[in-house]
Amino acid sequence: MRQCLTHPGGGYYTRQTTSGQDQFGTKGDFVTSPEISQIFGELVGIWIYAEWLAQGRKDRVQIIEVGPGRGTLMDDVLRTISGLGDFVKRIEKIYLIEASPYLQKQQATLLSGTKDLQKSHIGLTAPCKYIPDCKIHWCEDIRLVPKGTLAGTRVLRKYADMEIEETLIPFILAHEFFDALPIHVFQNIAQSSVPASTTIVTPTGPIKPKYSITTPKNTWHELVVSPTSPSSHNTGLKDENNPEFELTVSKTPTPHSMYLPKMSKRYKDLEQIADAIIEISPESLSYINDFAERIGGSNPSPSPRKNVEEPSATGSKISTSSKQSRPFTKPCPSGAALILDYGPLDTIPANTLRGIRAHRPTSPFQSPGLVDISADVDFLALAESALRASPGVEVHGPVEQSFFLSTMGIKERAEQLLKGAKNEETRSRLETGWKRLVDLGPNGMGKTYKAMAIVPYNDKGPLRRPVGFGGHIVD
Ligand code: SAH
Numbered sequence: 001m002r003q004c005l006t007h008p009g010g011g012y013y014t015r016q017t018t019s020g021q022d023q024f025g026t027k028g029d030f031v032t033s034p035e036i037s038q039i040f041g042e043l044v045g046i047w048i049y050a051e052w053l054a055q056g057r058k059d060r061v062q063i064i065e066v067g068p069g070r071g072t073l074m075d076d077v078l079r080t081i082s083g084l085g086d087f088v089k090r091i092e093k094i095y096l097i098e099a100s101p102y103l104q105k106q107q108a109t110l111l112s113g114t115k116d117l118q119k120s121h122i123g124l125t126a127p128c129k130y131i132p133d134c135k136i137h138w139c140e141d142i143r144l145v146p147k148g149t150l151a152g153t154r155v156l157r158k159y160a161d162m163e164i165e166e167t168l169i170p171f172i173l174a175h176e177f178f179d180a181l182p183i184h185v186f187q188n189i190a191q192s193s194v195p196a197s198t199t200i201v202t203p204t205g206p207i208k209p210k211y212s213i214t215t216p217k218n219t220w221h222e223l224v225v226s227p228t229s230p231s232s233h234n235t236g237l238k239d240e241n242n243p244e245f246e247l248t249v250s251k252t253p254t255p256h257s258m259y260l261p262k263m264s265k266r267y268k269d270l271e272q273i274a275d276a277i278i279e280i281s282p283e284s285l286s287y288i289n290d291f292a293e294r295i296g297g298s299n300p301s302p303s304p305r306k307n308v309e310e311p312s313a314t315g316s317k318i319s320t321s322s323k324q325s326r327p328f329t330k331p332c333p334s335g336a337a338l339i340l341d342y343g344p345l346d347t348i349p350a351n352t353l354r355g356i357r358a359h360r361p362t363s364p365f366q367s368p369g370l371v372d373i374s375a376d377v378d379f380l381a382l383a384e385s386a387l388r389a390s391p392g393v394e395v396h397g398p399v400e401q402s403f404f405l406s407t408m409g410i411k412e413r414a415e416q417l418l419k420g421a422k423n424e425e426t427r428s429r430l431e432t433g434w435k436r437l438v439d440l441g442p443n444g445m446g447k448t449y450k451a452m453a454i455v456p457y458n459d460k461g462p463l464r465r466p467v468g469f470g471g472h473i474v475d
Contacts, residue, residue, distance in 0.1 A: 001182035001353075001364075001373055002283075006099040010369040013100045013180070022106065024070055029357050029372050032176050033340070033401075033445060034073035037433035039417070041076020043408040043468075044338065048077065048171045049087055050467045051336045051455065054474040055169070058334055061090045062170045064145060066097040066287065067177030071107030077173070078111065082130040092168065094128055094136045095145045104138045111136055142290050147328050167330055170294045172337040174287075178382070179341050179374040181283040183353065184256045186220040187249055188276040199252045206252070218271050220261040220278070222254040223247040225365070243365035256282075264384060266348055277350040279375055288382045288454075289389035291337040295454055296392020297330030333392035333456035336466070342448045343377035345398055352376035379452050386454050396453045396469040402438040402446030404468040410434055 005012045013023065023029050033040045052061065065074050074096065082088055094111075098104045104124060105115050112126035119125075123139035139145065148167050199206045201224075228246045250257070260280045261267045270276040343349060355364035355371040364373045379398040386395055397404075414434040421427040438446040453466050465471030 001375075004364075004368045004371075004373055005180055005182075007369070011099075012369055012372055013103065015102075015369060017100075017102045017106075022070065022103070023372060026359075030359065032069065033437055033449070034076060034175065035070070036436060036445075037430070038076050039410055039413050039434055040405070040437060041073045042080045042413060043405060043410060044073065044173065044175075044340075045077040045080030047338060047408060047466070047468055048173075048336070049081055049084055050473050051171065052087055052090075052169075054464065054466070055334055055336075055456065057086070057090075058169050059090050060092050060168050061087075062093050062095060062145070062168045062335075063091060063173075064095040064097065064142070064170055065173040065175075066142060067174065067180065068096045068098055068107050069103065069176070071096070071103075071110040073173065073175050074107070075110050078128065078130040088131055091131055091134055094131075094134065096136060096138050097140065097142050097145070098138055099140050107138070108136070142287060147294055167332070167334065170291075170335040170337075172291050172294070172335070173340075174291075174337070175340045177341070178281070178284045178287070178339065178377045179343070181281050181287070183279045183281045183349075183375045184260055185223040185247065185277065185279050185353070186257055186261050187223055188218050188271060188273060188278075189221045189249065190218055190274050200258070201250060201252050201254050218274070219253075220257050220267070220271075222250045222257040223277075224250050224254070228365075243363040245365035247365075264381065266380065266384075270348070279349045279352060279378065280381070281375070281378070284377070284382060285385040288339075288386050291454055292386035292390040292393045293328055295330075295335045295337060295456060296333040296390035298327045298390060299388070300327055300329075300391075330392055333390075335456070337454040339377075339379075339382065339452045339454075340401065340404075340449060341377040341379075343379055343398075343450060345400075345450065346380050348381070349376035349378050377450075379450055383452065392457050393454050394457045396455065396466055398450035398452040399469055400440075400447050401449035401451055402440055402444075404451035405438050405446075407470070408468045410438060 003011065006014050008014055017023065021027065024035055025031060048063070052058070063074075063077070068074050074094070078094075081091075096104070096107055096111075098107065105117070108117050108124075108126050109115055111128060111130075113129045114126055117124035117126050117138065120137055122137060122144040125135050125137045128134045128136050137145075146168070199208055224247070225245050226248045228242065228244060229248075260282060261278065263280070267278055267280075270278060343352075352375045353364050353373065354375070355362040355366075355373055357367070357371045362371055364371060383395040383398075386393055411434070414430060417430055418427060421430060436444055438444065440446045451468060453469055455466055458464055464474065467473060
């Protein structure tokens, strides 16, 4: 999934595209909410502003978006907040995390009015067209975005009689990002039907562990991608109905099957159900942990790590030095993350890997690099992981997109825009657009899509729900 989507030589997102001919919109493969209506991004901008007010109008804000696509959401967010003078002057930097160099250029054209990006220490940079003296930075992994103070600016301030280093306040957006991160699929197989094996299959070949593995009665077996076996073909042709690859049950444990399904009680509870299927996205968990740590600080029980190199989305290496993996303390948690995507409210996704091409569902196992591949987001797994990663955060939601947008005022904003609509075409586009975003029917996006928020843990008073999640504006 990772290679098909972000391989530098022809991944679905990383292959060469030109504006208007990319993956998005009517000419592309799929349409996303920010592309359907400007109101979506406007309300997300207001959400960030409302959180900033509720957290006491703190200084030194970073705005971060992961997987910005064409940049439409960020464009509407920045256009909206650029009119909020007290807030906009607190924004220090904007970071866009994007694996595709072609989409980075497209985002720059929209947000900076230039394709001429300058090299920076983490990737590329250009000025923001909406906010004077504010730069946008592009990089391909969130770990490159500075946490804590901005390089070279150590600011100390008093907090509860302690002198602490002032931290940056990150507002993080992820719209239809997590569904693009790779999943591992496991099936619960009764031991009787599969011969027991002590061999572990690894990417570099089978290995026999020194000590024997004891397997319980039911075991999670990974479903691995393999070339379609001749016996699965009806016609011998490799087309949509007879894709080049298929999923097969690994007969032996894999490195992932040995630890991922043991990570949560939710998976354990399914061990009694024969043939149950679960999907787990470890990369999503590592992203959400990063969000949680930026907002609330990391868990104060660090596991010491040596200097290691980890592969990034596009295959290049990111060095994670032991210095960076020291716990990141944040005595005064701040910022927020807003995750908008599709997936179930509380169940574990199963059989949700899907392909889409030219607005039609297709097999994810054919035409690698030309088909968009995605899977449902396991919101509860993200929430669990965020809470484990940082003692300084709380999670709200997931709530249905319809609830989030309605309580943020989508109808009221649509009515305001409709009053100013210049012609019938604009009026009808506005009308169908906003309704589709909140429509609870099978063709609408109001029920399938969900919103979830990570905000600082509040132990100083009654629970404060963020706006869009049942709360009110607090200032
Ligand atoms: N948020 C946009 C685009 C969603 S598509 C919208 O809703 O319209 C997913 C986006 O994430 C694309 O921009 C894609 O290039 C980017 N992406 C996918 N996998 C990534 C990864 N591993 N690292 C960084 N960006 C990634």
